[in-house]
Each structure stands twice: as C-alpha cells, then as structure tokens.
Amino acid sequence: MEYNFQDIEARWRKQWAELKTYHVEPREDRPKYYVLNMFPYPSGAGLHVGHPLGYIASDIYARYKRLQGYNVLNPMGYDAYGLPAEQYAIQTGQHPEVTTNENIGRYREQLDQLGFSFDWDREVRTCSPDYYKWTQWAFQKMFNSYFCTTCQKAKPIERLIKYFEEHGAEDLHVACSEDLSFSAEEWNSWDAKQKSDVLMNYRLAYLGETMVNWCPELGTVLANDEVVNGVSERGGYPVEQKRMRQWCLRVSAYSQRLLDGLNTIQWSDSIKETQRNWIGRSEGTEMQFRYHNPSIDGREEEGHFTIFTTRADTIFGVTFMVLAPESELVGQLTADSQKAEVEAYVKYVKGRTERERMIDHKVTGVFSGSYAINPFTGTEIPVYISEYVLAGYGTGAIMAVPAHDSRDYAFAKHFDLPIIPLIEGADVSEESFDAKEGIVGNSPAAGVETLDGFSLNGCTVKEAIAKTKQFVTEHHLGRVKVNYRLRDAIFSRQRYWGEPFPVYYKQGIPTMVPEDCLPVQLPEVEDFKPTKTGEPPLGNAKVWAWDEVNCKIVDKSLVDEQTIFPLELFTMPGFAGSSAYYLRYMDPHNNESLISEEASQYWQSVDLYVGGSEHATGHLIYSRFWNKFLYDLGVSKSEEPFQKLVNQGMIQGWSSFVHRVSGTSKYVSFDLLEERISDDKKSKEYYYEGVKCDPIHSDISFVSGNVLNVEGFRQWRPEYAEAEFVCNAQGQFIVSQAIEKMSKSKYNVVNPDDICARYGADTLRLYEMFLGPIEQSKPWDVAGIDGCFRFLKKAWNLYWTKDDQIAITDEAPTKENLKTLHKLIKKVTEDIEVFSYNTSVPAFMVAVGELQQQKCQSREVLETLVVLLSPFAPHFGEELWHAMGHDTSVCDAQWPSYCEDYLREDSVTLGVQFNGKVRYSMTFSADATPEQMQQQVLSAEESQKYLDGMQIMKVVAVPKRIVNVVVKPQQ
C-alpha cells in the first residue's frame, strides 16, 4: 500500500481536534509533567522552518512522557504585544489587534499542520484582557510590596509603613533606591504626597527618576537587555542616556536569590554563566574617605565620601581618587579654581553618546581641586573626575591604585601621577599587575606610620583583603559590601500596543485602581503615534480617566481632581506579559485568581522549557524574578519557574546576493569579480573593473544552485526591470551566498508549508531532528530530507503485504527480531532522555532495515515499533496503530522497556591487539573473564607470530571491548 501521507495527516489532524485527544486536566492517579515552549510573537511573516525545531523536540518529549504514563501539560499561546504590529498600525492606521489576530490565525494554521500535541483549550494571548488582568494584578502586588534583605523576601508595604510610624528609617534592612534616614516623628508629620514619594524608594514596583536608555527614533525607553552595543536591539537606532520618570521593577533586590537559584536548576552551563555575568556579583568593601576642598573656608573637615573596591588590600597604593562625571559628589568636591575646567569636562562627557564611550576608551579627565585623606596613613591624595568611572556602579567613586589596575594605570601615566607597587616582585614599569596573587609588601612602606600600626606586609593578597575588611569594619571606616551589576528593570514604555497600567494620578499621587476593577482595558485611540506634545500614544485616548466613585474609566474631559483623575499614559514592556504565562496555562480560564490553589499545587512548575538562548538576559531573568516574587506571595509553589531548560539552536538560512557596481544599475555575475580584503581586514570586498560592488539580497526563490533566474529577478522590483546584467562565459549569472539568520528582510526564508505539502509533516519532523544536535545552530539544507522520507516509506512497507493487507501475524518473534527491537528501545529511550534525537533517527533506520531483512511480521515487534516511532511521526504512528486493530489513540499505549537478556550475545568477537595495534579478531564466549580471554589469546595459533621472540609485558583484556597484549623484544 502506498504511504499516502497527505490523506493520513489530514485525517488524524481532524480526529485529534474533534476528540480533544490532547486535552489534559489534573488527575491524582498520575504524576504530572509540564512541557513548555517559549510562546511565539506572531509576526506577519508566519512560521519558517526554524520555528518548529524546538516545538518538535518538546512535542517528542511530551508524547514520550505521556506514553510513560505521565499526565502531560503541553500548552501553546501567543506573545501578542509587540512593536511590529504597532508600527504597522502607525503606517496604515490598521488597529494592531486586527493585524495580531490575522497573524495568530496564520500561525495556528501552520502549527496545526505539524501534528503537535498541544492542548489548545489552554491557549493564552498576552493581549487578551482576561490574561493581562493578571499581569496588572501582579504589578499592583509588586507596588504594594517591599523587599526585606534580612529574610530575602517580599513583604506587604503596610508592614513597612507601620515600621516607619514607630521607628522611622532607623536600623532598616530593606532593598531601596537610596539610603534615607528619617525619624518616626518626621514620617508622621509628612503629608500623603511626601509619604508616597518616600515609599517609592522601597516598593518593588516604583516610579523613579532614573537614567534610562532613551531611543529617540523609536520614541521610547528600552531595558538594558534591549540595548546592544549602544544601539537598539530592534532597528539598530542610536540610544542615549536620559534622566526620566519611569516605572521600574526592583529586580536588583532579588540579585542574590537569582544567583543562588542557578545552582538548583538544570540549564546549560553557558546560559547560567551568562546570567551570572549579567547579575555580576562582586564582593568588596565600601570605604569612607574624608576630603578637603580648599575653596571651603575655615573648616578642616568638610565631609567625606564613599568608594567601593574589591581590592581593599591595595589601600597603601592609592595615589589618586576618581569620581564619575555624573556623580553628585562632583559639585561638592570641585574647588573654585577648577570650576570652569570641571564644568567644561562634564559638558564634554554629556555630549558623548553611549556608543562613542563604548568604542573609544581614550583617557580623559580633570582635576577637581580637592584632596581626599587616606584614612590609614593620613596622606592627601588628589581627586580627579573621569568618565572611566561609571556613575551607576558601586558609589560612582573609586580609589585608584595604578600599580594594580590597568585602567588606573593608564590614567596615571596620562596625568603623570605616582605609581606605587605593592606586590613583591611585580614589575609595573610597562603595565599594571592586576592579578589577585602574590605577597603584599610596601604596605605600608618603611617608616610610614599607620592607624593603629596596621600593616599588610607579608600577607598573601587573599589574606590582605580579609584583614583589611575586618580592620575597616572594626574601625568604622566603612563596611563589607556586595555589589551587583544587575539593574532594576525599567517597566514603562511610551507605546500603545501593550498592557496599560492600572494606575491613576490622584492629586499627583500614583494610586492603584482597586483590584476588583481589573483589568483596566486598553482604550481606543485615533492615532497610534505619540501626541504632538510628546506624550505617549495613550495621550490620544479620549476616554482615559478614572472615576473613583463609580470605579470606572470615563471621558478625559471630566477630570476634576476631586473624584475623577487622569490615568497612566505609559504601557508595560514586552516582557511583562511573558513573565508569568507558564502559570496561567495551569488554569487559563480562572476569573477569580491567577491560578487556583489546586492547579498550582498539582502542576507546580515547568519541568522542561524549550526555547532560544537569546532570551538569557531578558525573559529568562525577568521570569525568574517574577516567579520568585509570586513564590513569596504563595501563588507560585516553586522557587524556580523552569527546572530544565533546553536551548534549541537557530536554523539559519542561505542568503543569496547579487552584486551591483556601486552607483550604477549594472549587475555583475559573482565569478567575474575581483576579491579584495577590506581596509579593516575583517571583511572581503568585491570589485569589477576597479569599481567596488555592493552586495544586495536577492530572494532565494530566484536562485537555483548559485545561478540567478535573471528574468524572475527583473520582475521582482521595478528598479531591477531596466538593469543591466553582466553574465559569465556560460551565460549564467552567479550569485554569492552566505549563511545568515533566517529573516523576511534577508529574503532567505524557507517555509514549512511547502515541505509539508511535498513530504508531509512526519518527514519534516523527523528531518528537523535528524539535522543535528538540537542545541546547535545550523543552516537549513533541504538535501537530506529525501533520506527521511524514504525511511518512512520503508517502515510503512514493513506493515503491508503486496495486496494491501496488513502484514502482521501473531507468531512469536524470533530471537533476532527481539534483539533488533530491544536494541532500538534502549537506544531511543536513552536518546530521548538527553534530547539526542539526531542519533535516534539513524537507530530507527537501522532497525527497520534489519527487520525488513528478517522478514519480521510479528505483531509484538511491529506494534512496539509503532509506539517507539509515534512521538517522532505521530500521524504515521496513529494510522498504523489503528490499522493494527486498536481503537484508542497510540498516545494511550505504553512506552516499552527493554530487556538486557535479549541484547546479550552468546559469544563476542573482539579485536586482538599487540602493542595497541589490532592484528586480528577472535571470538570469545560472552561471559569470559579477562583471565580466560588472556589464556585464549596467548594459546591461539595466530598469536604466535606476534609473540615469537617477544617478551610479554602485560595483557589487558576488557570484556566486551578489546584484548591488548603488550610485548617487547626479548633481550
């Protein structure tokens, strides 16, 4: 019978949908397993062959777990808020919701084709009010929480307010934006507005004046992970630093927990390492330095400032101090005589973009005119201002030790400041000695008196750091401090197509819309662009004010500042909706709470999460933070949201380029061009008759092999219609090719629909898995797909006789059959557990080949084969399962376990080596001991010629592996 995949796949797709084969509910009689894919943003381009890679891998695992008797949750949904739909709306006026729904429809169609075992009853969309109600709810909970650093947990803000009423800010151990100090009396004397402002310093979701990444081109702020190399990740527009009032999430409060949690989860080392880097914990010391500003008259001690260092041991090598230009200390420490110079410098730094500062690290700076006093020796040290010190890290001020820090070294050389080496034997004449190793000397130098006779001479660096820390703490010169690089997340965006904030401004005080009035729904606007006065697009909404009395959204013109107030104009960023969607899948239709207690208890957390590694410092951090917060609230039952993470690699595309002579409309075949290395030696450039040619993407549909279909290309775009094409001697126009990310804009997209139509979804699934290790990126190459298709056809033919009868019998399997089968069970089971699907596909091919040769028709064997194959090729499996007379889905079969007995050999043929070289092979009984094998080898006739005239040094016999005889010539 012919393998008619089109008929088979269409039929089962329909059946599964009608019978809700993949619908799942909590059930106490079965253990749960939660498989999750990162949900897609439904872009206008639809799915390409890269998207399903992870979905297929997780679907195989989900089906496998189900066959093993687990109750498997495998949901899918859409991350529906995003910039492309909004930009399309700005251009065309079409509402983003319309675009989004259209795209979702197309995605769903494409996904359905591929035979996934998703429970579509649990679909979520981040833009649906039922869904974002809970995004808003979580935000409000964060607003109403603070973080206790002693117990490392979020607590209700009411507790903090009560504390302030009784104790003020004294002896406070909470996460905050800045350390404030006030008494209970002061607190109680403040009005509502003042109290609100102070509380913002502690809330987990807070309104803050912070330096933000402002992207003028996009008209919005961006989070740190959305800025790459000083330009926006999306679009590559320049980003500048700007001080703005924004909503923020106090992610930094969870730094330590986010770091510790990494040790408890099974993620790849590289992604854990990336997160550790991003969190950037560094243990160090904060030290206070008194300073002396000569312009302030009559007082010796004007005050002090604090620096942060991880190298407290180098205190005797400090020869200058440096402040960040943006630091608030700059004002206090600038002497009148230096004022003009300092102001000019600060202005210069402000004029530099983030990108400029990143690219060139030239040494710049200016003397402040003030001196700091080394608390250990009383020495006066000049204070400088330089952009190499960052305002956002530590205290924005450092002690500079040029001998042991390369940046300080460069600065000292430039400004001709002294360099005092401290590590014995370190040569600092050419460069600094940065390593944290060696024996400390010169600390202090001979004859220098120090506070309490403190000395580090003779200690190792490690001991010296510890000793200094202890001394600093005891003498109240500072404190031990752990710093993190992780910044609070900026949580508001000047955009339309996002979750609105459930916040209104009551007499200037940000106030939460009552919980039972949620969600605050996204209003209609006439224009999706920002307003003329620079307000976000929600400023265009007419009905956008909060009626406090009637608890509803009303017309903006009614605002009276008594009972009707303006609503927040910002919307939430992309990561808001994706931070807790895995929880919502557990109980997606619950209108009373994010998830019910029962659902949460049953499903716990995601056991297997599959998605791209590009989310390492974005979604995967925010989501962990969000979950930890909900865990503190008792909503999530697990400290970590994703127990195991598999990062599928990207499938890249082969882009094609035509080459156009610069400034003309003349196109030249690639093989006629001259190759040169570009000036920066990093890339190649191509020239035709001495003129440079620009590569231009051509749609890959006009290219076969590397030859361009010139007519097709001409008709593609009007500007190409009249172009001149210079072909090679064979009359062909050759394109150049390169592997790039698969993307609509690169015209290199391969669509799964065509593959499905030609080979079927099961072949596509098999092939994508066969392509290589799941975690590796690889270019899409259709060449090998025939092999997978042939395999399915071969397997299919195993089940049918020539006259289309099902070819199975009830005869007992032969020993050979069982060996083939159990070898396969073992291999496939082990492979699936470690996601090594690319090696199970060949195992199937070998097994099918063997069974074919054995002419196996045994029901027992062939049924098991179908079960093993069904996660990979579900339609194929389901069809044969039913053809063999079952009336339940193959999903409800049982995954077989293998039996070692069938794999055991009576005898085993091993290579016999002399001095590590294989000479011949020999058959041993399967249970031969090394001693017996040794005997057999030495007495064998074939061995004699190798043993002749030789002395036996050693015989190594490894059962089931090898026998090696080590010999050397006899003396």
Added chain:
RNA sequence: GCGCCUGUGGCGGAAUUGGUAGACGCGCCAGACUUAGGAUCUGGUAUCUCGCGAUGUGCAGGUUCGAGUCCUGUUAGGCGCACCA
C-alpha cells in the same frame, strides 16, 4: 581584556563516556530493473599505495598497554559580559 562553547571524510554529523574512528543520511561511483526517470533496489565510497601496508579526529607536547575522548600549551571560529574598580 575576562568568561563560556566548538574544531572528526566532499557535506550534515556518529563513536556505548578511555577500548577496532567515520554509525546513519546527503552527495558521488558502479551495477540491476526499466522506453525513460529527478522512481525503486544492490554494492562501493577517509587519505596515500598496484599491493603488503602506512597515515589519519585544528596544531604541539604529556598521561596511559591504549586518547577524537583526560591533562598542559597553542591556534582558529562562535557566543556572552565589557572602563563593573
């Protein structure tokens, strides 16, 4: 600069975790059946050599009876962080 990962035929990639390197697929070569095939089937395919045999997992060392696998150094590519004190 710091950290992580990867280097195996013409190609994608295997190798039971230290035991006969190159499974399986693609491609290529030969053959069979065919009027024909971009269909199907069979056999071959790391390199050098007529052959015996020798060489071979980026490069150089080391450990071991034995190394693609472990260790040291080096080189190339990819990724992450990056003036983080």
